[in-house]
Amino acid sequence: MSVTPVNATTSAAASLAAAGKPQALRNLPQADQVRAAAGQFEAIILRQMLQESVGKIAGEGPSGNVYGYLLTDVIANKLSEGGGLGLSGMLQQQLTPRADSAPKGTQ
Secondary structure, eight states, X not given: OOOOOSSHHHXXXXXXXXXXXXXXXXXXXXXXXXXXXXXHXXXXXXXXXXXXXXXXXXXXXXXXXXXXXXXXXXXXXXXXXXXXXXXXXXXXHHHSOOOOOSOTXXX
């Protein structure tokens, strides 16, 4: 399976993940790691949501199950790359560490 990156900032993370080298993601900047993880998580959620409806299109039997899974996987990945449900952006925001905004000594 190939993953087409949405933009240049995710290209390194997507190519490493697609190449089966997730451990190499550790060498990327933290922002790229968070972006890749959030996009992959959103694709998993989309795959779960689409599995029942899209998987049935390919038909019954072993070959239908395989093609149904592949179709669901491609659709979920493409939806996630295109912005998906917006979960990726929210996850990035939640996973990105923030500096303490309260002035020291006021707590």
